[in-house]
Amino acid sequence: MPTTKEKEVMDTCEGKKRRKVSCESVEGCRRSVAAKMKRDVGKVLRSLTVGNNNHIESTKEIEDDEDCFSISFIQHDQREPSVLASPRYSLLREVGRGSYGVVYEAIARKTGAKVAVKRLQCDAPENVELALAEFWALTSLENRHQNVVQLEECVLQRNGLAQKMSHGNKRSRQYLRLVETSLKGERILGYPAEPCYLWFVMEFCEGGDLNQYILSRRPDPQTNRSFMRQLTSAVAFLHKNNIVHRDLKPDNILISQKSGSPVLKVADFGLSKVCAGLNCKNSEEQPASKESSRGSNQNNINKFWLSSACGSDFYMAPEVWEGHYTAKADIFALGIIIWAMIERITFIDAESKRELLGTYVRQGTEIVPVGEALLENPKMVLHIPQKARSSMSEGVKKLLQDMLAVNPQDRPDALQLEVRMDQVTCAT
Template identity: 85%
Template structure:
């Protein structure tokens, strides 16, 4: 049974890493809060740009079409190298399990951007980096609630090359793909590290945890965020992308327009479910009524692919994800956990980062258990929504959350049905 403490609306997560779940291995990716230290003297530099359409075979990496990139201290810069920096790195704003994020300034435009540096020192890191790159570059259109990728740069041996999706002319790009597929180091060595730099829009409002928990409860903001989140997930699913790691840490806030705008970010565990016909894919189309894989439009297809890698962050994982056999409906479950926690401000303390995080859970004795895991163990368990006896949650929102958190994914609305229903219940409220 769920309990809510009025005086202390948080619990301590014991930090156990549940490595094995029936049917697969979970990728445990808890974010670690980075220290806010200023890095004024560090610069991401572009010194020369060569012809990206060069078609002649090149034997040496140094001769590949690329532009130089440096990450240097101020006292080591030579005057001749300070002429044309592309970005000035100002400070570190976040540090995760496989990357560091900096606030930076674009020298040409003066715009603030976020620069994420990912070291491709292991196959699993390369796989996460390429998943994020493929997901963001597969989007033909922009959406105001999905973080925008400006460019991606591949760096090695002091040289760099702007990445483009499916660039078969780039040896370094192909070697990264090979590293990911073969699961062994192909590119880069400890003494000659390989990095991917993602340049994205900067979100000055922090993440959803920071924004919500630093302010008084505001029903109007909650309703706006609920609509924005469902709109973002509907957009991703329409573009055949399953996020697979939706959580408050991965939802950023932009305040450029004056009012807060949510941005879904961190696509390292995402899956692009279009054209899944290669042998290495973990996914297999669900047979339709005619016994064949579905060939219908995108809106139907996203819920017609099985995914088998049990990955994500445990407090937001759907029951079927723990089993390693799920579809895009897992994103709907995660969204339900986030929205429920946001409305009622249900929190716990992550044992690793020591941060207070939004997240709903089940209490079992002295332990707190993720809702998805508890439902997997007891599918007949009834979720008490809302938790508070005097909650202001409307009946429409209450019913929608129950449906989003249904044990059987077939009983959950898909992202497009959810978007319509969310507009209805938030407008009615």
């Protein structure tokens, strides 16, 4: 399974091609993703005045001065050219790379705080769509949640002009052109000689992802219980705010240790869907019934049907494989993650050679994603727990069985799950 969602979208949407993986033991040497990544020299984004932008677009298309600000990203050991304005952020090292973006650890020059900076090149409509999906999801949240990664700011950069992005800013021609690119499916903004980038500045999580954190430490039931509560709290918050993540997996769950104890952060919203104010005539989503337009937000989100079969195959619910699903698919993915975390069930991805947390079903010499196996055989009984010496309580066992039910209507919704998770973890 690719570690970047861009590859996953391609693999999943072009057909249900099963990936070959091995289940070999990988005790011992584990290297972090950051150590395996090549260091990259940060590019300098020159801050231009409005007068210098006449060759980009007319002055009528340039935003008000208050919307434009000086921002430069440079490598930390590179001397800053005197002709540049003082940079807001200095890139320290590359910590992740995908087919359409790079993530850096950086320093905010003004405060000295560490941040994560994700650079997305908007060179194709599909990349723009992923970038805007993440931007819309994170900016639609009016309140913060300690278990959801926080977006500090988003910057649109083209031909040296750096401009802060704001959600739904109809005065911004750059923003509108990005939206047009995504909707029309053709390049509207940027050319090879003048690339367009989106820079996401987010809180930095120094503990790596859930795979790295869990598999580099001895089993700890107390940590497991804490993580289970944090994960369900995060998903309940997202669903209450009408956001379906659609790509929950250990790679997309980061760990912050600033407070001394590990705090989970759900991240990577490139495949997410904001379900507020949907127009079923002009959208891929359709209300499951007339009742979907009434009632509270947390109930409504479970009544909208989504049709884009995307995500990561080992965490996809049966109905996602069919391309007709609701927010309950997030509950299934969460069940797979928690089950794998408690019992430390892993597989080796054949492409990346990484050990990944994830449960599966054996079919001869192959291992098959649970969701795909349940789609092929809805009457199949999942053996929870898998391991004979597992310390899983009856309450957790029953909750996981309900979360992984074939019929999404038999699964608890996110708010019900949060209440039940508190009950079973406190009783353990």
